[in-house]
Amino acid sequence: MSQSRKPGIDYGILTELIGYALRRAQVHMYQDFFRATAAFDIRPAQFAVLTVIERNPGLKQSEVAAALGIKRTNFVGLLDALESRGLAERRAARDRRSYALYLTAEGEALMRKLRPVLKAHEEHLLAGLGDEGRRQLIALLRRVTGEAEPDGGAPRSRLRLVKDARPPRAGSAGT
Amino acid sequence: MSQSRKPGIDYGILTELIGYALRRAQVHMYQDFFRATAAFDIRPAQFAVLTVIERNPGLKQSEVAAALGIKRTNFVGLLDALESRGLAERRAARDRRSYALYLTAEGEALMRKLRPVLKAHEEHLLAGLGDEGRRQLIALLRRVTGEAEPDGGAPRSRLRLVKDARPPRAGSAGT
DNA sequence: GCGAAATCGTTACGTTCAATAACAATTTGC
DNA sequence: GCAAATTGTTATTGAACGTAACGATTTCGC
Numbered sequence: 001m002s003q004s005r006k007p008g009i010d011y012g013i014l015t016e017l018i019g020y021a022l023r024r025a026q027v028h029m030y031q032d033f034f035r036a037t038a039a040f041d042i043r044p045a046q047f048a049v050l051t052v053i054e055r056n057p058g059l060k061q062s063e064v065a066a067a068l069g070i071k072r073t074n075f076v077g078l079l080d081a082l083e084s085r086g087l088a089e090r091r092a093a094r095d096r097r098s099y100a101l102y103l104t105a106e107g108e109a110l111m112r113k114l115r116p117v118l119k120a121h122e123e124h125l126l127a128g129l130g131d132e133g134r135r136q137l138i139a140l141l142r143r144v145t146g147e148a149e150p151d152g153g154a155p156r157s158r159l160r161l162v163k164d165a166r167p168p169r170a171g172s173a174g175t
Numbered sequence: 176m177s178q179s180r181k182p183g184i185d186y187g188i189l190t191e192l193i194g195y196a197l198r199r200a201q202v203h204m205y206q207d208f209f210r211a212t213a214a215f216d217i218r219p220a221q222f223a224v225l226t227v228i229e230r231n232p233g234l235k236q237s238e239v240a241a242a243l244g245i246k247r248t249n250f251v252g253l254l255d256a257l258e259s260r261g262l263a264e265r266r267a268a269r270d271r272r273s274y275a276l277y278l279t280a281e282g283e284a285l286m287r288k289l290r291p292v293l294k295a296h297e298e299h300l301l302a303g304l305g306d307e308g309r310r311q312l313i314a315l316l317r318r319v320t321g322e323a324e325p326d327g328g329a330p331r332s333r334l335r336l337v338k339d340a341r342p343p344r345a346g347s348a349g350t
Numbered sequence: 351g352c353g354a355a356a357t358c359g360t361t362a363c364g365t366t367c368a369a370t371a372a373c374a375a376t377t378t379g380c
Numbered sequence: 381g382c383a384a385a386t387t388g389t390t391a392t393t394g395a396a397c398g399t400a401a402c403g404a405t406t407t408c409g410c
Contacts, residue, residue, distance in 0.1 A: 009231055028321075098359075138191075140304060141200040357405080357406070358406095364400105375386100
């Protein structure tokens with residue numbers, strides 16, 4: 001678990017592979033997520049589900065699952081847990097094959113408490129990067145997954161580097 | 176699996192959380208890893224183990240496991256697989272409780288073939304970032320896990336940003 | 351309309367990954 | 381020399397993720 005790089009070990013090409021650095025960083029943040037949310041007993045996937053339901057009330061299960069890249073078969077148990085904890089609920093939909101998903105009042109209250117906790121957890125863990133470092137990191141990560149920048153981008157210098165700066169590539173983060 | 180962001184869905188705070196972007200990027204690279212190495216039937220953890228053994232021949236199991244943040248109980252099966260494929264071997268060590276680990280000739284040959292494949296896989300997937308973008312990304316990721324820069328750093332501008340650049344923080348990547 | 355095909359949620363199942371507990375063999379410390 | 385620690389191992393558990401199949405319902409082609 002604690003996979004800090006051990007001194008005296010030669011990691012060879014692993015030091016150059018971004019995939020490896022990515023995995024390590026992800027494990028690191030994952031662990032700190034649990035540390036930060038220990039009082040709430042919530043997992044990252046559960047938080048993501050609650051967020052999507054909260055912001056898009058009335059979606060059906062398969063839509064929420066698809067939005068998060070979760071197989072709908074695996075989503076069943078995930079939602080069962082949230083529903084039995086009284087955080088989300090399945091309501092009857094027009095299409096009687098499906099359910100429309102909503103947060104309960106309790107679910108919304110939890111999210112109001114959880115959001116600042118998670119923001120603080122990230123600030124805590126990423127303090128060393130600085131504001132611009134954080135912006136850079138998230139922009140780079142989005143490029144890795146081939147996403148465009150979310151609209152909300154202020155027109156401030158967004159990914160300009162001191163040297164080797166590249167014009168935005170066709171088909172990716174455009175204007 | 177294919178967790179591209181769906182249009183028409185409001186992801187709320189998830190768009191701001193680096194942990195979420197990190198997980199998505201990691202899944203993305205993980206999948207491309209398998210695509211790139213399909214002909215070799217090797218998994219990321221196996222590659223990491225082979226790398227550490229190759230660069231540090233003679234280490235004992237617990238040392239390799241610790242270097243990669245793997246529990247030694249889980250390392251047993253991992254190494255069993257590599258050994259039964261003839262890629263690595265356990266040799267008797269002075270301390271008769273332990274084994275000294277080495278690559279076989281076949282293991283070394285595989286690594287010679289695998290390294291360029293993985294470099295190409297990363298270049299392919301990260302082409303959109305540019306050289307400086309890749310350097311930046313790996314530097315930022317290392318900071319997330321609280322590591323110092325590996326020595327090999329050329330004195331070229333290493334993490335300077337156009338604005339909001341911060342002096343290197345005490346205890347992290349100092350010059 | 352009506353029957354075939356698709357969609358939706360669900361169950362059952364298998365695989366992989368990571369964690370804990372316990373144990374035998376061996377080495378180390380006092 | 382004997383208690384304590386280390387090393388590799390097994391057994392077992394739980395979580396995460398995938399596939400196959402099914403019943404209920406809706407949609408599509410005609």
